[in-house]
Each structure stands twice: as C-alpha cells, then as structure tokens.
Amino acid sequence: MSVLIFAEATKGQYKKNAFEAVYYGSQLAKQLGTEAVVFTIGNGSNAAVLGQYGANKIWNQDSSKATDSQVASALIAQAAEKAEANYVILSNSALGKSLTGRLGVKLNAGVVSGVTSLPDTSGTPCVNKQVFSGKGIACYELKSGKNILSVMGNSLKPEVVGSDVAPENTSFTEPSTGLEIIETKTVDGTVPLPEAELVVSAGRGMKAPENWGIIEELADVLGATTACSRPVADTGWRPHHEHVGQTGVAIRPNLYIAIGISGAIQHLAGVNNSKTIVVINKDPEAPFFKAADYGIVADLFDVVPKLTESLKKFKQ
Amino acid sequence: MNLLVCISKTPETTAKISFTDGDTKFNSEGVQYIMNPYDEWYALVRAIELKEQHGGKVVAINVGGSDNDIIIRKALAIGADEAVRVNGEESSSLFVATQIANYAKDKGFDIVFCGKETINYNGSEVGPMIAELLDQPFVSFASKLDHDGSAATIERDIEGGVEVVKVNGPFVLSAAKGLAEQRIPNMRGIMMAKRKPLEVAEASAVDEKVIVKSYSLPAGKSAVKMLDPENMDELVRLLHEEAKVI
Ligand SMILES: Cc1cc2nc3c(=O)[nH]c(=O)nc-3n(C[C@H](O)[C@H](O)[C@H](O)COP(=O)(O)OP(=O)(O)OC[C@H]3O[C@@H](n4cnc5c(N)ncnc54)[C@H](O)[C@@H]3O)c2cc1C
Numbered sequence: 392m393s394v395l396i397f398a399e400a401t402k403g404q405y406k407k408n409a410f411e412a413v414y415y416g417s418q419l420a421k422q423l424g425t426e427a428v429v430f431t432i433g434n435g436s437n438a439a440v441l442g443q444y445g446a447n448k449i450w451n452q453d454s455s456k457a458t459d460s461q462v463a464s465a466l467i468a469q470a471a472e473k474a475e476a477n478y479v480i481l482s483n484s485a486l487g488k489s490l491t492g493r494l495g496v497k498l499n500a501g502v503v504s505g506v507t508s509l510p511d512t513s514g515t516p517c518v519n520k521q522v523f524s525g526k527g528i529a530c531y532e533l534k535s536g537k538n539i540l541s542v543m544g545n546s547l548k549p550e551v552v553g554s555d556v557a558p559e560n561t562s563f564t565e566p567s568t569g570l571e572i573i574e575t576k577t578v579d580g581t582v583p584l585p586e587a588e589l590v591v592s593a594g595r596g597m598k599a600p601e602n603w604g605i606i607e608e609l610a611d612v613l614g615a616t617t618a619c620s621r622p623v624a625d626t627g628w629r630p631h632h633e634h635v636g637q638t639g640v641a642i643r644p645n646l647y648i649a650i651g652i653s654g655a656i657q658h659l660a661g662v663n664n665s666k667t668i669v670v671i672n673k674d675p676e677a678p679f680f681k682a683a684d685y686g687i688v689a690d691l692f693d694v695v696p697k698l699t700e701s702l703k704k705f706k707q
Numbered sequence: 708m709n710l711l712v713c714i715s716k717t718p719e720t721t722a723k724i725s726f727t728d729g730d731t732k733f734n735s736e737g738v739q740y741i742m743n744p745y746d747e748w749y750a751l752v753r754a755i756e757l758k759e760q761h762g763g764k765v766v767a768i769n770v771g772g773s774d775n776d777i778i779i780r781k782a783l784a785i786g787a788d789e790a791v792r793v794n795g796e797e798s799s800s801l802f803v804a805t806q807i808a809n810y811a812k813d814k815g816f817d818i819v820f821c822g823k824e825t826i827n828y829n830g831s832e833v834g835p836m837i838a839e840l841l842d843q844p845f846v847s848f849a850s851k852l853d854h855d856g857s858a859a860t861i862e863r864d865i866e867g868g869v870e871v872v873k874v875n876g877p878f879v880l881s882a883a884k885g886l887a888e889q890r891i892p893n894m895r896g897i898m899m900a901k902r903k904p905l906e907v908a909e910a911s912a913v914d915e916k917v918i919v920k921s922y923s924l925p926a927g928k929s930a931v932k933m934l935d936p937e938n939m940d941e942l943v944r945l946l947h948e949e950a951k952v953i
C-alpha cells in the first residue's frame with residue numbers, strides 16, 4: 392500500500408501545481424499510515440525539493456515524451472504497480488486531465504478529477520469535487536480499492552513538512568506511439584490563469600481593446616494575471632486563453648477583480664469560487680454585485696487608475 | 708475521412724442548480740437541456756469542416772435515454788450525416804466511454820472528437836478513457852487542427868500557451884475554444900435532419916468504480932461591502948487587513 396503522486400514539471404522546474412499534488416498526496420499517505428512516493432518524468436532540475444512537501448521517495452524516469460498521454464500513463468501505471476499504490480494523485484492541469492481517465496482504465500481504478508479536499512477515509516472513502524462549473528459540490532464514493540484523483544488548483548496551500556529527498560532513477564518501458572511533439576509555445580513571465588492567486592479581469596465595459604492599458608498596469612502593480620469575459624475574447628479584443636467562465640477557464644484565485652463585467656450567470660460559474668471578489672461597475676444594478684465581497688459603483692476609467700495609485704503607495 | 712463526434716447533454720447554462728431525494732440527485736424539474744457547448748460549437752463543427760474538405764462522413768454518438776434524441780437531431784441539423792444513441796443511463800464517465808469505445812472499436816474512425824469537458828461534471832475524463840480503451844493517442848484541448856488526409860497537426864492548449872503535436876494514424880481529441888466557429892442550423896438542415904438515420908444500440912454493463920453519494924451547494928457569500936470610489940486606499944487596506952489576499 393502507498394500513495395503515488397505524479398509531479399509535473401513546468402519548463403523544467405517543479406512549481407506550485409506539483410507542490411500542491413505532492414502535499415495533497417503526502418497528507419493522504421499520512422492519513423492512511425502509508426508512504427508517499429513521488430514519480431516524475433523528464434528532468435525537472437529541482438526534483439529534490441518535492442521532499443519538502445512530504446515525498447518519502449522520489450522516482451524519476453528519463454523521457455522526452457512526458458506530455459504524450461500514452462507514454463506518461465504507461466510509465467505512471469508501471470510506477471503505481473511497483474509502489475503497490477492504492478491512490479494515484481495528479482494535478483488537475485492540462486496534462487493531468489489527459490492522464491486521469493487513461494490511468495483509470497489502465498489500472499482498473501476509480502477516477503475523480505478536480506478534487507477540492509482530502510478524501511474522508513473513515514468508512515467507505517468519499518471525496519468532494521466541484522460540479523456544474525462551480526455551482527455545486529458532489530461527494531463521490533470510492534468503491535474500488537484503487538483510485539486516481541486529480542487535485543484542483545488553489546484548493547489547498549502546500550506547506551513545508553519535510554526536507555529534500557534525492558531522486559532515484561527508474562527504467563520502466565516506454566511505449567512507442569503515433570504522436571510526435573513538435574514544439575511548445577508559451578508566453579513568458581505571467582502565471583497561467585488556472586494557477587494565478589491574483590486575477591484582474593475586464594469585460595465589455597472597457598469599450599475598446601486599446602483601453603486595456605489601465606488593466607495591464609493594475610495587474611502589473613499587483614503581480615496579477617489578466618482575464619476577460621467571453622464577448623471580449625470572442626470579438627478578438629483579448630486572446631482566447633484569457634476567457635473565464637462556464638465555457639472558458641474555471642478559476643479559484645484568492646482575489647478576483649472584475650472590471651466592467653456585468654456578472655452573467657455563465658461568467659460567475661467560472662469565478663464564483665474565488666476567495667475574495669471585487670466588482671467595479673458603473674451600474675449599481677449589475678448582477679455581479681450580488682456575488683461580490685467589495686463593490687464600487689463608478690466609471691472604471693476614473694477608478695481603476697486610482698486603485699493602481701493606491702496599490703503603488705501600499706507596495707512601497 | 709470517417710469521423711465520430713461524441714455529444715453530451717447538459718443543463719442549459721442559466722439553469723438553476725438544485726438537488727432532490729435527500730441531496731442525492733440533480734433536480735431536473737424545469738431544467739432545459741442543451742448540447743454541451745464544447746461538443747456543439749467546436750468538436751462537431753470541426754468534424755463537419757474536415758468532411759467538407761476531405762469527403763467521408765460524420766457520425767454523432769450519444770449515450771443516454773430517448774429524451775436525448777432532440778439534441779441528437781440538432782447535431783444532424785448542424786451537419787452530421789448519421790447518428791447513434793446508445794440507450795442507457797449516462798451514470799459515469801467510465802460508463803459513457805465504454806459504450807463509445809465499444810461502438811467505435813471495429814469501425815475504423817480516423818478521429819474520435821469529444822468536447823474539452825462537459826459543463827455539468829467538468830471531468831475531462833471521457834476522451835482519455837476512450838483513447839485508452841481503443842489504445843490510441845489522445846490530444847487534449849485542441850484549439851487548432853489541420854489534417855492532410857494522412858497526418859494531423861494540432862495545437863493543444865497548455866498552461867500559458869500551446870503545444871504543437873503531429874499524429875499519424877487514428878486518434879481521439881478533445882475540442883477547445885478556437886477549433887471552429889459555432890454554426891447555427893438552418894431550415895434546410897433541420898428538415899434534412901428528420902430523414903437522417905438515428906440508430907439505437909443497447910448499452911453494455913459496466914462495473915462502476917465511483918458513484919455520487921450526495922450533492923451540496925457552495926457556501927453563500929456574505930453581503931457585499933460597498934466602498935467609496937474616491938477612497939481606493941480603503942479598498943487596499945481591506946484587501947490587506949480584512950481579506951488578507953494582498
Ligand atoms: C451558452 C453560453 C455560455 C457562455 N459562457 C460564458 C463564459 O464562459 N464567460 C463569460 O464571461 N460569458 C459567457 N457567456 C456570455 C454571458 O451570458 C454574458 O453575455 C457575458 O459574460 C457578458 O460579458 P460582459 O460582462 O463583459 O459584457 P456586458 O454584459 O455587456 O457588461 C458590461 C458591463 O460593463 C459595465 N460598464 C460599461 N461601461 C462602464 C464603465 N465606463 N465603467 C464601469 N462599468 C461599465 C456595464 O454596466 C455592464 O455591467 C455565455 C453565454 C452563453 C449563452
């Protein structure tokens with residue numbers, strides 16, 4: 392018995408989503424009185440640090456095809472068998488989402504993706520996840536002895552509970568597949584939306600794409616990631632990957648500042664699990680105020696630069 | 708090209724979410740259902756475009772009861788050539804994926820399309836399960852797809868960017884925003900849909916490994932604090948001292 396955690400490197404480094412998965416898995420291992428084995432694929436340069444978040448062992452397999460779901464799931468399944476794992480934990484990231492279902496079939500295990508807390512293992516285990524795009528919570532009963540869980544970003548705060556662990560190399564068999572990875576194109580600098588703790592989001596109230604300077608400046612001062620409403624992405628004012636909501640990215644940052652967004656139900660569905668919501672809108676009847684913690688009725692073109700100034704003062 | 712598109716039924720996006728039977732079931736009373744937007748807007752339309760380019764056919768598949776036929780007819784009206792409904796209750800992602808993989812197994816589809824996720828269970832599980840059951844590559848969150856008849860070049864969304872991959876041979880894909888533009892069915896499409904074949908197949912049994920035991924609603928927000936627009940220092944103070952988020 393053990394808990395196997397698949398930790399994913401982002402651009403050669405283990406970061407927040409890996410720490411969250413490892414911490415979740417190590418807390419679960421502690422709860423079950425067993426050990427937390429971390430498995431990594433490729434050459435993340437700081438793998439040893441995963442020990443700090445509770446890994447008892449770290450296994451690493453060399454491969455250049457870590458993002459091919461057929462390769463990664465085959466390697467993770469071999470690691471799970473070697474570790475005799477009864478739980479496999481992953482991040483609910485783009486890669487994680489392409490692996491959970493595959494692993495469930497491969498290991499003949501139950502699958503719950505996007506879990507938001509540790510399972511209750513006092514009786515037949517059960518675990519919570521968000522459903523209906525954040526409008527509901529479902530408690531899943533885990534009827535199988537083996538389960539694959541992927542951890543929703545920002546649902547727990549990883550703590551340092553141990554010290555560095557030296558990774559050991561494994562030599563599992565890598566299958567050949569019909570998929571070839573050509574290249575990766577990423578934007579540098581900003582934290583990707585699903586992982587961002589601070590988000591500044593703007594909607595049609597901005598009137599035109601050239602007005603986004605004040606939003607970018609506010610985001611810059613805060614160290615926040617920018618987002619937008621759907622019509623803004625649909626009309627090409629902002630890139631698609633910024634679109635949040637029921638049919639865009641679902642996020643749960645610590646702070647979500649909504650500027651010139653009315654708060655339609657489909658928009659709220661993707662953001663209403665944010666810890667704190669600030670709404671800036673000139674219409675006091677805007678539905679978003681009902682979902683807000685702090686509200687400001689004002690013209691955004693006046694108030695956003697003022698907020699940026701106040702934040703600059705605070706940061707000094 | 709021989710293309711299979713998985714379509715799912717979800718509550719309409721403004722539907723009120725509530726539960727019945729001691730919070731063990733979704734309360735579908737008064738709820739209108741739609742085709743899952745990712746399936747309709749992106750997966751189905753891109754499949755139809757590929758058929759228009761290369762010839763072949765598009766088959767839409769749904770797992771569910773006869774009340775889903777209205778959604779299946781819509782897929783036919785948008786441009787799928789034929790459809791199949793596997794009759795059974797869509798009780799879990801494993802159940803749905805098993806039925807679709809069983810159907811697809813020996814029919815030689817070049818691509819099986821799914822949506823990125825359903826907007827009710829948000830699992831993204833069905834696509835990878837089908838791929839595993841068929842032992843094929845899986846490309847998640849495709850936002851661009853070109854196919855030259857033998858190989859596909861795809862951009863898939865990853866955190867903060869895209870990964871470009873090339874696939875030879877059959878594969879399973881999940882469709883994200885950008886893959887295609889939504890198509891509204893026209894009158895001719897709607898008329899033709901009535902005459903297109905809709906096959907009904909029987910579901911096979913699946914050994915369920917997870918079941919929903921109960922549902923709940925997220926904790927409500929306390930009342931909003933309205934602040935003076937002239938005093939942004941106060942907002943900053945509250946975010947720091949009260950909310951403790953900066
Ligand atoms: C199936 C479906 C799925 C959808 N999915 C999504 C989704 O995932 N995400 C999403 O965002 N939407 C989604 N929508 C669209 C959604 O219903 C709304 O149309 C959309 O969110 C509105 O965007 P908005 O708030 O930017 O624009 P609007 O509704 O036009 O609101 C603009 C707001 O800006 C305010 N404003 C204007 N000028 C100023 C100013 N100078 N200062 C301050 N405030 C100002 C106005 O008072 C208004 O409240 C979906 C719709 C459907 C039907």
